Amino acid sequence: MSKGILVVVSGFSGAGKGTVMKRLMEKYNNYALSVSVTTRSPRPGEQDGKEYFFRTREEFEELIQKDALIEYAQYVKNYYGTPRAYVEEQLNAGKDVILEIEIQGARKIKAKNPEALLIFIAPPSMAELKNRLVGRGTETPQVIESRLHRAAEESQGVEEYDYLLLNDELEICVDELHRIIQSEHSRISRNLGFIQELRKEASQLG
Amino acid sequence: MSKGILVVVSGFSGAGKGTVMKRLMEKYNNYALSVSVTTRSPRPGEQDGKEYFFRTREEFEELIQKDALIEYAQYVKNYYGTPRAYVEEQLNAGKDVILEIEIQGARKIKAKNPEALLIFIAPPSMAELKNRLVGRGTETPQVIESRLHRAAEESQGVEEYDYLLLNDELEICVDELHRIIQSEHSRISRNLGFIQELRKEASQLG
Numbered sequence: 001m002s003k004g005i006l007v008v009v010s011g012f013s014g015a016g017k018g019t020v021m022k023r024l025m026e027k028y029n030n031y032a033l034s035v036s037v038t039t040r041s042p043r044p045g046e047q048d049g050k051e052y053f054f055r056t057r058e059e060f061e062e063l064i065q066k067d068a069l070i071e072y073a074q075y076v077k078n079y080y081g082t083p084r085a086y087v088e089e090q091l092n093a094g095k096d097v098i099l100e101i102e103i104q105g106a107r108k109i110k111a112k113n114p115e116a117l118l119i120f121i122a123p124p125s126m127a128e129l130k131n132r133l134v135g136r137g138t139e140t141p142q143v144i145e146s147r148l149h150r151a152a153e154e155s156q157g158v159e160e161y162d163y164l165l166l167n168d169e170l171e172i173c174v175d176e177l178h179r180i181i182q183s184e185h186s187r188i189s190r191n192l193g194f195i196q197e198l199r200k201e202a203s204q205l206g
Numbered sequence: 207m208s209k210g211i212l213v214v215v216s217g218f219s220g221a222g223k224g225t226v227m228k229r230l231m232e233k234y235n236n237y238a239l240s241v242s243v244t245t246r247s248p249r250p251g252e253q254d255g256k257e258y259f260f261r262t263r264e265e266f267e268e269l270i271q272k273d274a275l276i277e278y279a280q281y282v283k284n285y286y287g288t289p290r291a292y293v294e295e296q297l298n299a300g301k302d303v304i305l306e307i308e309i310q311g312a313r314k315i316k317a318k319n320p321e322a323l324l325i326f327i328a329p330p331s332m333a334e335l336k337n338r339l340v341g342r343g344t345e346t347p348q349v350i351e352s353r354l355h356r357a358a359e360e361s362q363g364v365e366e367y368d369y370l371l372l373n374d375e376l377e378i379c380v381d382e383l384h385r386i387i388q389s390e391h392s393r394i395s396r397n398l399g400f401i402q403e404l405r406k407e408a409s410q411l412g
């Protein structure tokens with residue numbers, strides 16, 4: 001069995017990443033979704049080990065010391081990181097492991113794991129992103145403005161990703177994400193061992 | 207509408223490329239299959255414009271002079287080449303254009319068109335390739351031996367391709383080929399114009 005692929009999914013806040021991930025996990029059983037660890041407080045309804053592992057600052061810094069995180073970053077006053085053990089265990093079991101993280105984390109992952117697959121989810125247009133944020137009816141104009149401003153900033157790093165995935169219709173987006181990840185298993189660079197085998201066999205038979 | 211992708215498909219002789227191409231064209235209508243031009247004589251049943259365009263050596267050399275071929279190569283005493291007009295016309299019409307050519311041609315295409323997608327079709331094993339050649343019952347042991355020897359040589363260039371596609375079961379192989387080509391449309395490098403648009407829009411809204 002071949003090793004799984006480490007897949008990083010990022011996207012504009014409001015592009016619907018969370019919904020896409022949830023549906024991908026329901027629809028296909030090839031994937032393992034990494035749960036991040038954070039020092040921020042749980043919001044109402046959030047459970048430890050589900051949305052995040054909630055840890056104190058001291059506990060988080062101990063994880064850093066023990067090299068137990070494959071990446072971590074600090075936003076405002078809180079740490080966010082990806083536990084190493086789960087990711088490695090699932091990759092070795094042949095699962096494709098999905099990290100839903102921001103661009104700083106994505107960069108760190110790619111630097112240490114050049115074979116990681118980076119996918120950026122975007123809305124079909126920024127006007128549509130704004131419509132969605134307004135449509136939620138839960139965000140103040142200030143929050144919407146700050147999210148759009150952030151999207152403009154985030155868009156600066158899109159070229160560092162491998163694929164751009166448009167989230168227009170949920171089911172189509174989820175199927176495309178699945179298709180992209182599965183196709184990636186056929187990359188030459190992920191099949192060098194098999195090619196060596198073929199070559200050896202060919203030289204014996206030919 | 208976005209431009210089509212130039213797809214080069216190569217593979218060991220006996221790996222079933224021809225059958226895969228035929229089925230791909232029947233099953234999906236996104237593709238245009240390029241017909242090569244050659245100076246070799248038609249075999250019984252071959253029609254001009256279907257398997258190949260059959261031309262004289264003088265006519266072929268005139269095509270070279272007029273830069274009417276996107277690549278050409280000489281095997282034994284015959285020329286083989288890919289007419290430029292059809293490929294460009296179909297790419298501009300948004301079709302993904304498939305060239306079924308050998309590794310020398312693939313290299314020339316990639317050198318001039320770095321955005322071309324190179325796919326190599328292989329059998330699940332060389333023993334299986336030998337079984338298939340023997341199973342046809344039409345090849346002499348000498349021909350089989352020379353094909354396996356050629357496969358050993360061809361396997362030297364596999365790393366220059368982008369994807370390795372195993373032809374174990376025809377329908378699965380055809381669907382994977384379709385999936386790989388369609389996923390490639392989502393590559394960041396093929397969507398830089400759209401990203402520029404998003405960025406411009408974001409900076410206006412944000």
